[in-house]
Amino acid sequence: MIKSKHLFHNADKYVNPDKVLLWELTRKEVRESLEKGSIKAAILPTGSTEQHNEHLALCTDFAMATMISQQVALRSYPNAIVSTPCPVGYAPYHMGRKGTLTLRKETFQAYVFDVLESLTAHGINTILVVNGHAGNHAPIQDMLSNWRTDLGITLDLVSYWQVLSDEDLNQYVPTHKKYRAGVNHAAEFETSVVQAAWPERVRSVNMNEYDDAKLDYDKEADASFAKFYIRHFGKPYYGDGNENITDRTRQEQALCSNPENGLALIGIATEKISKILDRMICASESGGTWPE
Numbered sequence: 001m002i003k004s005k006h007l008f009h010n011a012d013k014y015v016n017p018d019k020v021l022l023w024e025l026t027r028k029e030v031r032e033s034l035e036k037g038s039i040k041a042a043i044l045p046t047g048s049t050e051q052h053n054e055h056l057a058l059c060t061d062f063a064m065a066t067m068i069s070q071q072v073a074l075r076s077y078p079n080a081i082v083s084t085p086c087p088v089g090y091a092p093y094h095m096g097r098k099g100t101l102t103l104r105k106e107t108f109q110a111y112v113f114d115v116l117e118s119l120t121a122h123g124i125n126t127i128l129v130v131n132g133h134a135g136n137h138a139p140i141q142d143m144l145s146n147w148r149t150d151l152g153i154t155l156d157l158v159s160y161w162q163v164l165s166d167e168d169l170n171q172y173v174p175t176h177k178k179y180r181a182g183v184n185h186a187a188e189f190e191t192s193v194v195q196a197a198w199p200e201r202v203r204s205v206n207m208n209e210y211d212d213a214k215l216d217y218d219k220e221a222d223a224s225f226a227k228f229y230i231r232h233f234g235k236p237y238y239g240d241g242n243e244n245i246t247d248r249t250r251q252e253q254a255l256c257s258n259p260e261n262g263l264a265l266i267g268i269a270t271e272k273i274s275k276i277l278d279r280m281i282c283a284s285e286s287g288g289t290w291p292e
């Protein structure tokens with residue numbers, strides 16, 4: 001939970017954060033809210049259970065997507081409900097690092113569609129997918145216009161970091177300015193936002209510890225990963241020769257993280273995504289087209 005006077009507020013009144021989470025409600029509560037017309041939209045968080053270098057918990061992407069979704073729903077309370085998050089995504093390329101889970105692309109797309117269809121079946125006609133893992137973006141984006149047609153609803157996708165402008169990043173992700181790569185897997189950006197939201201999910205790892213672990217992700221895959229890779233990609237695994245330098249750079253950039261910057265970034269993302277959701281609700285209510 002985030003403790004900030006800017007968050008968990010709606011028009012200056014406190015809202016119990018559980019009130020916007022579908023899975024915390026009873027069928028009676030959902031039914032009555034739908035009958036009253038107070039639920040106008042759903043937000044579906046999609047994430048991943050995957051390696052985030054040496055220091056971040058594997059839940060980072062689905063935890064962030066869920067938390068931002070919850071913040072957005074609280075801001076527009078009681079208009080939006082957060083659907084149960086998709087905690088495993090499309091991440092086969094992270095499988096060489098221990099702990100990662102992945103779905104096949106088709107499984108992931110089918111899962112997301114089935115949840116969207118379930119929400120639509122309850123009469124919810126506006127749904128925003130808030131995504132927390134880069135590898136999920138294209139598999140959803142590719143299906144979006146088909147799904148809009150199939151379901152007949154106002155539907156969109158936003159990966160939460162996409163709404164941040166260059167100015168936001170220059171201000172709150174210093175390594176972005178330096179390397180033009182601040183929004184980067186497990187590097188400064190993600191470490192700052194996780195530090196802000198759940199400091200216990202960021203372990204302290206310095207570069208001596210990193211180097212002492214003698215990690216080598218350019219070497220040949222071990223037997224179990226090699227088997228997975230061939231099944232998944234139809235060819236043997238080979239590192240591209242940049243894996244180790246990329247991995248180490250991320251670890252180094254993560255050391256520039258700062259929870260105050262993370263809090264600011266969460267606030268900006270929440271505000272901008274809330275505005276997208278408001279416009280979607282408007283489009284549904286006025287019978288307008290989406291995308292605008």
Ligand SMILES: [Zn+2]
Pocket residue numbers: 052060061132133185186190
């Ligand atoms: Zn991530």
